[in-house]
Amino acid sequence: MDKLQLDNQLCFKLYALSRKVIAVYRPILEALDITYPQYLVLLVLWEVKSITVKDLGARLYLDSGTLTPLLKRLEQKGILDRQRDMEDERSVVITLKPAGKDLLQNAKKIPETLGSCISLGQKEYQQLKGQLDSLLAQLTIDQS
Amino acid sequence: MDKLQLDNQLCFKLYALSRKVIAVYRPILEALDITYPQYLVLLVLWEVKSITVKDLGARLYLDSGTLTPLLKRLEQKGILDRQRDMEDERSVVITLKPAGKDLLQNAKKIPETLGSCISLGQKEYQQLKGQLDSLLAQLTIDQS
DNA sequence: ATTATTTTAATTTTGCACAATTAAATTGTG
DNA sequence: CACAATTTAATTGTGCAAAATTAAAATAAT
Numbered sequence: 417m418d419k420l421q422l423d424n425q426l427c428f429k430l431y432a433l434s435r436k437v438i439a440v441y442r443p444i445l446e447a448l449d450i451t452y453p454q455y456l457v458l459l460v461l462w463e464v465k466s467i468t469v470k471d472l473g474a475r476l477y478l479d480s481g482t483l484t485p486l487l488k489r490l491e492q493k494g495i496l497d498r499q500r501d502m503e504d505e506r507s508v509v510i511t512l513k514p515a516g517k518d519l520l521q522n523a524k525k526i527p528e529t530l531g532s533c534i535s536l537g538q539k540e541y542q543q544l545k546g547q548l549d550s551l552l553a554q555l556t557i558d559q560s
Numbered sequence: 561m562d563k564l565q566l567d568n569q570l571c572f573k574l575y576a577l578s579r580k581v582i583a584v585y586r587p588i589l590e591a592l593d594i595t596y597p598q599y600l601v602l603l604v605l606w607e608v609k610s611i612t613v614k615d616l617g618a619r620l621y622l623d624s625g626t627l628t629p630l631l632k633r634l635e636q637k638g639i640l641d642r643q644r645d646m647e648d649e650r651s652v653v654i655t656l657k658p659a660g661k662d663l664l665q666n667a668k669k670i671p672e673t674l675g676s677c678i679s680l681g682q683k684e685y686q687q688l689k690g691q692l693d694s695l696l697a698q699l700t701i702d703q704s
Numbered sequence: 705a706t707t708a709t710t711t712t713a714a715t716t717t718t719g720c721a722c723a724a725t726t727a728a729a730t731t732g733t734g
Numbered sequence: 735c736a737c738a739a740t741t742t743a744a745t746t747g748t749g750c751a752a753a754a755t756t757a758a759a760a761t762a763a764t
Binding site: 595596598622623629630633648650 | 730
């Protein structure tokens with residue numbers, strides 16, 4: 417097997433599939449007027465309400481160079497607030513605003529909608545998730 | 561199970577892992593002075609030597625808005641040529657130059673280097689590849 | 705306490721991604 | 735042939751990603 421052949425490259429498939437799945441999300445998220453990375457930020461904020469940029473980045477594996485402009489766009493839309501932590505002025509704390517909380521209702525049906533676009537048996541789903549988790553964990557040891 | 565929880569999102573794991581693996585490639589490709597998407601273009605060109613932008617995009621699932629500037633950068637480095645097809649002036653044909661061909665020697669050891677960074681059994685590897693292939697095929701039916 | 709180190713987010717720069725539009729050339733139709 | 739429809743790559747504009755630098759503030763060391 418020629419490992420330099422495109423078809424044999426696991427990473428290429430991962431990269432291509434990741435973009436394809438995000439493309440499936442795109443028209444669905446367009447109804448909420450948000451992008452996929454913005455949706456990920458909201459998934460976290462719907463769970464915790466308030467979080468620093470640093471902690472948000474740790475959960476999404478994204479750095480401030482990516483998050484800061486993204487969060488500013490969400491701030492301009494009135495979805496969240498950005499403010500310095502009083503106790504540690506180096507940190508910026510993100511807080512969900514009512515408009516952002518309201519989006520949760522419209523998002524509730526997204527997982528189901530997506531499931532109907534991508535047919536994947538329960539067993540295969542769990543298996544794939546497990547393998548992705550395992551690889552992700554393997555590549556995440558070095559940065560605390 | 562709350563399907564709106566970040567940890568339960570298959571797509572997020574796919575997206576995060578894809579970026580993580582590309583991050584593993586980054587220092588390795590830096591030695592060749594190319595990026596990961598540029599490496600993918602070269603993988604195709606090492607196979608076929610010459611190809612139109614359209615066909616290249618079909619193989620990589622990328623459009624001309626992404627490829628045109630990327631190919632211009634590789635052209636400036638002397639790695640490839642871009643020229644209109646004589647027989648159909650709408651098409652642009654990409655041709656590998658000697659400098660690009662030479663890079664193949666330095667790239668030969670990349671799959672092995674990567675394999676040492678990511679430990680994945682032969683069985684799990686084949687299984688994962690199969691699942692990614694299957695999902696990719698499922699999401700690629702609609703565009704010829 | 706003073707100074708050095710570390711932590712943190714912003715800023716800057718480069719390079720993808722992709723939607724939408726434009727422009728040019730080919731193909732299809734009458 | 736003429737002319738509309740289609741195909742194609744380039745262009746334009748917006749939004750990520752991530753490395754490198756900067757600046758500010760907290761923490762640690764002496």
